[in-house]
Amino acid sequence: MGWLGPEEWAAVALSLKVAIWATLLSLPPGVAVAMALARGRFWGRGLLNVLVHLPLVMPPVVVGYLLLLTFSPVAPVGEALAAIGVVFAFRWTGAALAAAVMGFPLMVRAIRLAVEAVDPKLEQAAATLGASRLRVFATVTLPLILPGVLAGAVLAFAKSMGEFGATITFVSNIPGETRTLPSAIYAFLQQPGGDGAALRLVLVSVLVATGALVASEALARAMTRRGGS
Template sequence: MTDWLGPEEWRAVALSLKVSFWATMLSLPIGLWVAFVLARCDFPGKQILNGLVHLPLILPPVVTGYILLATFGIQGPIGSALQEIGIVFAFRWTGAALAAAVMAFPLMVRAMRLSIEAVDPKLEEAAGTLGASGLWVFLTVTLPLILPGVIAGAILAFAKAMGEFGATITFVSNIPGQTQTVPSAIYAFLQIPDGEASAWRLVIVSVVIAMTALLLSEWLARRPVAQRGSA
């Protein structure tokens, strides 16, 4: 791939992989907890939480990016506080990871929630009657059963993060080698003469990664069904 892609193109791919990996890994435990709460708990404001989780799917990505900039930027209420301890998101790759995580979060939570809802609650209740704590029941009963869904959600989130553009470019701009991910690089190449070939190469990379993620997530989503059918 290093021979096929130019140095600038390769930097964009490498940065996208880095951003997507950390966006997925850091949001995974939060996404799993939110998915479990939405699937198993009833409480006032549940629908509001569900709406907030899925809001990035409905809002224009630029709006999401601007909200992140206003909140986590240097002048924002959270960003200014974090800057005092040396954490900066605006116009950094860490900000790109944050934006990608926010945009990918709904897909991750949805996949995990569907997997949790497919687990018979009686299995968890039976383990609870034997004296197991709620956490132990989740770790030994629920998690093994929903693991394909968890992995599928992580894969979908990773692919979504790889393709995020609007929120990222609004929040962290398009700085080559620092915040320029694959979608941003494609946009930049299309603005210059003779940049179409580079843009096409990155488009191919994006399509391959997205298709691979979709096939993997579909295969994982069907595995529990196939196993139940053969049982």
């Protein structure tokens, strides 16, 4: 299998699967929440802002435990979802959910900054020409905030690839099912002679994180240039 062994490849592949699904599924609500926080004036806006950013300041283990309490098969929500075939606890889908929750604040913050950089007069001008709110968003707002949306997606993807505390608390560390890249590193460090495999996976994690940061900075610069023009 080349540089990485079969078990290491399995962890990398699962992490990519989890991170991609977590990013894709959280992107639409991330854009909606960012728009609401940047443009909305409604009761509870401050509370929504706190709830969105809470995973950033809470210990990841606490987030994972709350997810377990909510989506466990014996909990009301988890039981109702299990009845229709949707199970999160101790499944890779749960790892994706935990990763999405932890990456959501980073995504929302990047998109919100992009929305706030858009001149509202551009949107107002389109509205005065008869465009609906949905058309204004699709033809004016979204193209202008696209670098921020992409930057938020990249940051959420990188956070999902590196998520450990919430994931291992919610879905455990099951080989082939929930053992993501960070969980595999932890598992290898507990095994005699596993240092080499752990180091290789650490290098993969560093490369992914570095690539994400470089891409995010490039998108931020593109957004700044677009805002200046």
